[in-house]
Amino acid sequence: MSAAEVGYAELHCLSNFSFLRGASQPAELVDRAADQGYAALALTDECSVAGVVRAHEQAKVRGLHLIIGAEFTLEEGPKIVLLATDRAAYGRLCRLITLARGRRSKGDYALHLNDLIDQPLEGCLLLWIDGDDAALAAVTTVFTDRLWLVAELFASADRQRRQAALQARAEAFGLPVVACGDVHMHARGRRALQDTLTAIRLGKPISELGYALFPNGERHLRSLAALRAIYPAVWLEASVRIARRCRFVLTELRYEYPHELIPDGYTPSSWLRELTERGARRHYSGGVPSNVRRNIEHELGLIAELEYEFFFLTVEDIVRWARGQDILCQGRGSAANSTVCYCLGITAVNPAEQSLLFERFVSRDRNEPPDIDVDFEHQRREEVIQYIYRKYGRDRAALAATVIAYRPKSAIRDVGKALGMSLDQVDALSKSLAWWDNAETFDERILEIGLDPRSPVIRRLFVLVGQLVGFPRHLSQHVGGFVISQGPVHALCPIEPATMDNRSVIQWDKDDLESLGMLKVDVLALGMLTAIRKCFDLIRRWDGCELTLAAIPRDDPETYEAIQQADTIGVFQIESRAQMSMLPRLRPENLYDLTIQVAIVRPGPIQGDMVHPYLNRRSGKEPVTYPSDAVKGVLKRTLGVPIFQEQVMQLAMVAAGFTAEEADQLRRAMAAWKRKGGLEPFEVKLKAGMAERGYEPEYAERIFSQIKGFGDYGFPESHAASFALLAYASAWLKCHYPAAFTAALLNSLPMGFYAPAQLIADARRHGVEVRPVDVLHSEVESSLERRADGEAVIRLGFDRIKGMDLEVAERIADWRKALPEGRRGTASLKRRLIRDTGISREQMEVLAAAGALRGLSGHRHQAFWDAAGVETAMPVLGRPQFSEGVPLLTTPTEGQDIVADYSSLRLTLGRHPLALLRPRLDACGVTSSDRLRPMKTGTPVLVGGLVIGRQRPGSASGVIFMTLEDEAGLVNLVIWPKVLERFRRMVLHAQLPLIRGHVQNEDDVLHVIAREFTDRSEWLGRLSVASRDFH
Amino acid sequence: MSDSATNSLNALLQAEPRLWRARDARARQTAVRPTGHARLDTALPGGGWPEAGMIEVVVEARQPPPLHPFLPAMADCTRAGQRIVLVDAPADLVPFTPAWQQAGINPDGLLLVRSDDRANAWWVIETALRSEACGLVLAWPCTHGRQVDVAAMRRWQVAAAAGRCLGVLFTPARRRAHAPNVHLRLHVQGDRLRVLKARGSHQCPVVSL
């Protein structure tokens, strides 16, 4: 082979998964290597394989030979690369990484020279980049015939000298030399970004880095011509020979489910059938209906064919254990709403009530595991996680990673600092580019914060930020995706410590797992399940009634009436402003309507303009028609309007001629296009396919915009159905047990859209009495008390109080229970409380601030005086006693009490602050919320109130919804972008704005369209009300 | 001569460098410093640069002032905590610190002085040579067309001896007007160093560095 033809394989290449070192995405590196005609590319991130799946996917597309390896800097100093030749070697590499990572905390690792010598690293090739002779001599004995000296030559003055030195060393040790590139970026153009990453890594501005920067941009995938000019041909050839020895491909990874779930005498198949049959008998006591029987047989057949028994059994095992512990849970995800899952108790949604095809969830054609997410009570999920660790052992169960990537805000901050901008400027920049900004107003915003958009620094900043956004920053743990395997997980993928104690994550995220067809069980947390569980408990203690999710009566007309009136504050899923404004129009009457309601108020259907057609068809304003019979088959249940994710996929198949495989690719592209793009080929194909089959271009356009809108937020029908069930259950509880429901919500916060003040205000509007926190009555959490007339009353718990130590709260509750019957004087009770509970002065002041001492001290000022007088207990002497003069303290005014309530509890049970301001508001001509109701659309009004929420639905083209509260109720505002532009500051910051606008009153939904803002926050004095912004 | 007598004489000789010492090898040894170039050491009388004294280096036009013969001596100087002063170095050239550091010279001990007129230039060279803290003075006395005269030279000789300092004068070759009465006169071109004149020697060796 002549020197001009010698090939090259890059064997030392870092991607941006070597955090803050590599400046290119794995896919970019693969593309460039393929373009340059490399024989192969090894991805060798530092002690990591986190980027290999992405590289693998792109390598598949480009037909490039991808090698997997990792770079390490040993504790003793040497720097090496290890490459995996086969499956076994890959497993050893993963174990080595796991070992090295496990020795240090998150993000760091430690590997010793002896690890290379002691570990059986057969099949791993060792590339020696740098290190002293003694260390090299030590490894030569172990890595015979699989050790190379690495030559990394660049345009540098000492190139010739280094080349000679390498040659000499190679001869001295009898080792071959291989050419490598120390690649940090795919192309020279990433030089600036690479420097920036170095600056971020070292925490200094670029201008102060000096020799820590690379002198030039040579560390990219150079052209073959350039490489041939710089390396001797034999060294280049060596790289190709090494590459040939590395035959491992990621698709070889075979994943095995845990086996221990099968009792003796059963096969996985027969055991799954056994459990399914048991469940079926439980659900259908009067005999299994024939269609259900048909479904079961069909599904079990398919499961057996695809060998998914273990997956269903694993999920079943977890769910059964949780049930046994009285932990509420519910499955969802594409496979969850199958008849088998219903029988196994994984979901409570009866699939017989829907007509879903199992193939849609578990497909023969797709080499992809079934998807079941199980939601658990938020506060008890940890028990489930620990159960999984216990059952399978720590080396067989690990959480999937979530790649935390740079977002504009963090990128601006880091790049700005790297460019040497002042902290203030960086701050101002990253703040101003928060959620509301877009490219068109960029110059304006920059000017607004006092910088010049044309300055070179700003221009560089934005180029670099554009490159950096989306770069991985670190690996975090996935919310609950467990990988459980028969053998050790670290033979599949390295495991590394997570930030949280007792947690470890594998180096791949859920997309990586999915693309390799590996199973994960999603153990998720859902606050509403906690709330429902607590509500059941409260009800049981209240009247002994044992409720379960399944025991809640279906189709309760009262519940649906409340839902139709949008009386849904606190109800799962349908409590947001957008949902609430849709309820009176959609008027759900059954669970399926609710399923649609949950799915329709999502970005996909809204952007696809599907909402109005559906409403019109449902109310009969528009005839229900179908462009073809094929489409009718897909869309009949939703009146011809595509609402669910799988309907869109099916449409692509029946209306545009997609194969099942293509439809599935479309679904993945849908989820990823916002991050990666790549939807264009599907657009062309979809529109062409639909035109070919005679569909209107307009219809095709609508379908396509819905596909785009789905993005990450699209709801499959099965998810929607599971959520609808919880929405119904919570609405039912709210309707029939409003006090217990509100107390349960308060005890499950934070969750949902509303703050305690709004939940309590809503309960009071429903006639529920709410009593204040009081040391003589409260429990740790909010509880129910029985009023003289037998009604349930909410007693707020100590956990409402800001700064309250809940252990102290528990002691107080216990102390009170132990008190002998018969009240004593408050002075003596006060002394006993202090003495018996050992409460500190700080905690007494916390109680005083909350007004919780009113039963003992009277008014707040006195309570504070008393609290301030608590002496620290002496170890031996106990608390000193004092007798002192009676203080002359003023009684707080109502306003002062309200301020104090708000600052300690973030709510008041006294008069609403706006009630105090009403005379002033009246003088300005402000209409209160209750007087808005009868007003007609178009009536000009002036409204005002405390801002309790700002929402910006991703779908609604820059509109902001704002909710105001006054003493009579809520006012819903719509703020269009133009108004937002003019009153940005006030919209975002005012606590008490007055808004001039006009009423929009349609279908019982009342909004005020804002036109002009005035900020009157100063009227609130020191009252501070936190609004719940932008969920 | 008894040992003690020799010692006391040596002590006297060392204490008073202005004493003329004929061809006493030992005396020469005490009065030189190694150049750091082995071949150069052997070619020079005494086996090195004079410990204290004046050297003239003749520089060709379009050639940079050859510093490499002196770099090791300069490094020795700063290592010993002594100072180096450059007087009226060519204005279009910058002493490129990283290279000087590579040669082992600590830049903290370096000072650049630029004079405004001849009197001040002569004065600076003299005070630098005389200062005990200063070990090496590199000077370009012929800047602005100035000429070195016998009187100045004599003063510098005395100052160098008093301050135990080596003075190196760079003078342009084309002027053919050499500084009078120097210890050594050298001509350097590329790696070739030719000794044009060495006090106490009639040889004119050529050394390749």
Add this chain to the structure above:
Amino acid sequence: MNTATQIDWLDHECGAVPGKQGPEPPVARSAARAEALWLCLYLTDLPLEVQAGYEPDEPMVVTEVTGQRIEVIAVSAVARHAGIEPGMSQAAAQALCPEVRLEVRDQAAESRRLDRLAGWASRWTSWVSVAPPNSLLLEVGGSRHLFGGLDEIQRAVMAGLGGHGHHVRTAIARSARAASWLAPWQSGIVASDDDRTRQGVAALPIEALGLPPTRQARLRRAGLNTLGALMRLPRDGLARRYGQAIVRQLDEALGQRPEAVPRFAAPRRFTAEVDMPMPESATPRLLAAAGHLTDQLVRYLRAHDAAVDRLRLRLFHEERPASTLTVGLAMAGRDDRRFVRLLGEHLDRFELPAPVVGLRLEAPHVLPLSAGTQDWLDPAGADDWLATVERWQARLGAQAVLALGSRADHRPEQAWQLGQPGQVDCCDRPPAAPRPVWLLREPQALIVREQRPTYNGPLDTETGPERIEQGWWDTAGSGGDISRDYYVMRDRFGTRLWVFQDRQRLGWWLHGYFA
């Protein structure tokens, strides 16, 4: 020769001298209280007013770094009008008023100014006290009658301070504490007897106590919003709950307990004079006389463990204004020989307008001896060297004597620097690649023949290329963003050259010599 020396107590413009307030603060005993009346001058805008070029009508704030945050601590009236408040972050202030002028707080200047004002205020009373950070206390009970009554004093003081460009609030009360509490809140109050002082104090909000915010909040929460509310409380209970200090301070304010008010003592600076026996022009004789003065200066400095960084020699002439020689020292010190040598260098170069009849040596900045000034004190050659350098600087100008430095930067133009001795940094680790001893100030374009650069004829490549492409981030002009391939080449005389090919501008350039 008649030498007269004095260390005088000046009443204006001074450097910082340790111990400016007496070690034992005099105490206003209750016996002496009978007549005592305190006037507090509270300088609201002092941090602004000490800033150079302060204009009351421009938006300006003074900031201070606290932890990670840059916080606004003083706001001009115009800036306040724009919505800027003390306590805001600098960024917030800029957001509200982009054209606001931002200055960093200069506490040293503030304290100097307070000292100066304290000296000035001594004309009304013998008892002035400085209350940092921004108040002065004047005991005017004794002197009120000399100046025409309290109102008159107050008016005169206000007018005087206004003349100095200060915005001030005042209060007169029976105790220094009460006066300083009252001034910020009740400017202009004259509480000249115990009752009125008590009433004034009682009406103050508890913020007047200047407590940390958390303590203040605790008081407020018990409904204790004024000092009056505190005064109504049982003292034992108050002290036990909110601290003894509050009770003590209240007692002091109300005259129920003596208070300690440190008496201001003006700081010092050194001057010494000598008269010449006859008008004299010869440098040696003048220098000899100056030598006596420096001798005294050194003794003075030793006694006070201090040093000077600047000397001023005033030369008095007959029938002519005095000449002044100002001598800056490279490093603060107190070495006699060095002083004399420096004065000599300066005298040498100074053209006397007339014979000198007397000399005065002034040291306007007497500095406490600190680590930074210590170096030169060790003798052995180093001192001699410094003296030599100072002499060169004196004669040739500071710009003629420069030290070399280096920076860690791949770009040759940025890798070296020149600067004042002692003020240039060096990077310890030079690059490994060959670097030339001489760098051309400006790269010199080379003539290219047959695509090869020439210099004294064709050049031979020795090593290279070394690619240097760096500085994309640099906003400076030339030598900022470079992309070059450097070669070591040899000309026909054997001289090794540093040559680069510019990848942006194309062409070959000579950049240095390895000579």
